[in-house]
Amino acid sequence: MMKKIDVLIQVLVIILVGGEVICENELVSVVIIFRHGARTIIQPYPTDPYKNESLWPVGFGQLTNEGKMQHFKLGQYFRERYGDFLPKKYTEKQVYVRSTDVDRTLMSAAANLAGLFPPEGAQVWDKDIPWQPIPIHTEPELEDAFLASKKPCAKYDILYNNMINSEEMKKLNFENKDLYEYLNKHSGENIKDFDAMGYLYNNLFIENYMNFTLPEWTKEVFPDKMKPLSDFSFALPCYKRELARFKTGPFFYDLLKYFSKVKHRENVTDDYIKLKIFSGHDTTLANLLESLGIFEYHSPPFRSTLIFELYQNKSSDSDLNHFVKIFYKNTTSEPNKMVLKGCDFDCDFEIFQKLLEPLSMSLYEWDRECKVSLFSTVTENRENLVIATSLLIIVICFIAVLIKFIYIKNKKDRTVYLRLPDDEEQV
Template sequence: MLISGRYGSSLLLAVLIVLILQHVTVVKSQQEASEERLIFAHVLFRHGDRTPIEPYPTDPWKDPKHWTTGWGQLTNAGKQRHLELGRWLRNRYRSLLQQTYSNNDIYVRSTDVDRTLMSAESNLAGLYPPVGTDVWDSGIQWQPIPIHTTPESLDEVLAAKKACPAYDYALRKYKESEAFQQYNKSLEPIYQYITTHSGRRVDSPTAAQNIYSCLHIEELNNFTLPDWTKQVYPEPLRSISTRSFATKTNTPQLARLKTGPLVKEMLQRFKDKINKRLKPNRSVWIYSAHDTTVSNLLNTLLLFDLHNPPFAACVMLELRQSANSDEPFVSIYYKNTTAEPQAMNIPNCGTRCPLSRLFEVYSDILPDNWQRECQVSFLSLTYVEADMRSSTSLIGIMFLATVAILLVLLGLMAYRKRRGGYHNDKWYLRIDG
């Protein structure tokens, strides 16, 4: 039906105005984007496809002959996936990286695990194919590039496995919470079913996640799954697994102690870059890690939508400077498929968050002194989570221990006095050369 008359003209005029405004908005966005300069990028990704870490007892595919690379190792598909991601990153960061490798441009850090180290190597093969003077053997299109790592037991930043008693305490208290216990109890029929058929005890979301991961990998490799798995795979195992990924950082305190050092390192490096204190003055920093690292980072940043991070899932924190502003801003992207990633909506800040504001948004998860905060004694002073009964018990034990020590000291003093004071030779500490 045609719209005519005064109302028809008004409607057409309104539509025209909307179209013009949309066009102006698009043009303005394009102009702003063209005036922005990418300054620095942090890239954190999960390793590529791997074999199961540990098959379950009744697994029909548990014979190592089915997995030529061994348990928990990178497969050829995983190498290929990271080679392609490296090529994609080369295109995305071509304004930051020279064609030939320079340690002044990039730094690569991996957890101290075979599959993450090999993934970083595969990724760099795509990021830096040798050209010009970098060609050192005409028979291979590859060149060695350094990858740095730290033993997991000493790594509080990337592996996040360095001992932190306060974190262990907080995680235990979280798992003892009524909400977590109710959720876990609701899964008991599923746990019992899986335990009966897999031959492995499953009594927690983490244990269920391990079974899900094994089945998922076997499915990806075209292995036929046992009939019993049809009752639980992919659902509800997949959903249980997604919940498990959020557990380790699901409170501000857990996030602060688990992933806070990594976020703080990234933000401080952004700040050093802007203030020209970054030496060498690199432009790209790459972290090769795990699905738990990806989920922990996103959850700590309050950007995690429950899911199982796929192989080679990639988080990018990018620092840009606009031509019409002195304040640099940060955008966070997540690439978990082959599609182009979209900027994520940072809480209370948007997709283009000023760097100074970012420190404010995440102030509660940036540790002042991680080593000190990890001490249980500091925990008891700062995060009072124990109930009064537990606190009273602890105070009572400390009081009795103190009294016992004082009694021992008084006894020693009385004994020494009877033996002539402190001048007896046996009271001296002997030091042998």
């Protein structure tokens, strides 16, 4: 009997200690970035048998009813996951939402919020409509360097073109030349690189996803031969660290600044933004994952989600005061744990900050570095420098010859029309 009591006491101690440890790690902030839900194709390829928009449930590039439901359920998942952390009622003091300026991402954010914050109490404005409007912030795509990453940047374009025209990429494209030619012949597209092939693969994927019968010619290449190249294309925008700074630097700068502000807040009882939600695209997630060095090449599926959680360890004998956990939820019911190189899964915030600082850049820095001079444009690599130097020498030589020609011509003209001293007397 005594042995049974001892065992029971040990079990209770383990439970109590375990509970104490859990209580010591307090979640203080969450940042969520997700891809929109299921959509139609953005633009059909030239020989596409489904190029007639009337064949689709909604217009090209628009969110389908399935996509709306995907995000409504994802919002419910967030409500369940963060039920003890988030307020039951929506409040602008604790929640901030931003989307790219695209219909499908704005609608996905709205559907997600409907599942996350159904109206409660005084927030019910119509008993027959279990929904409430919640602000979603956005910015025109061509002005957005923060989330859409579509704002023009001359410096990035130079770096990207150099990378695409590198020997490594030329070799990879040459190795897939036969595949490109096959796709060109049957699709009518002009495919000569991974990016163009990725767009075609995406169209075929969505048409197959929506139960359209694909053309016979696709059986030779879809999905097996096209998928690995399409997956790789998602890594290209941030394939090099210098590229990643321009694509994701402003986002990581904001993330670090936000977490630091939460970490150093003076009065922990005050309202503060606990949750930030960003609605984007497959490229948004791929760029962030690749920049962090944790991207396994793939096309981030509909409603896939990247999560950053900031915790505070209140244990007095712990050196780990604040730490970050990263999760990636794709098609699995529960998100996968992601570990940065150089850190543990429970990544100490100071280490997390040091790992991300080389990537991060403010919007002011982004604007300044994106503006490049003509000289820096042509001197980004040795090949451009040689070409520029050669052209400059040619121009200088041409100007020198032109000046010499004009000088000789003028001298000759003066000689022909020079009046002799006694001309007047002879006349």
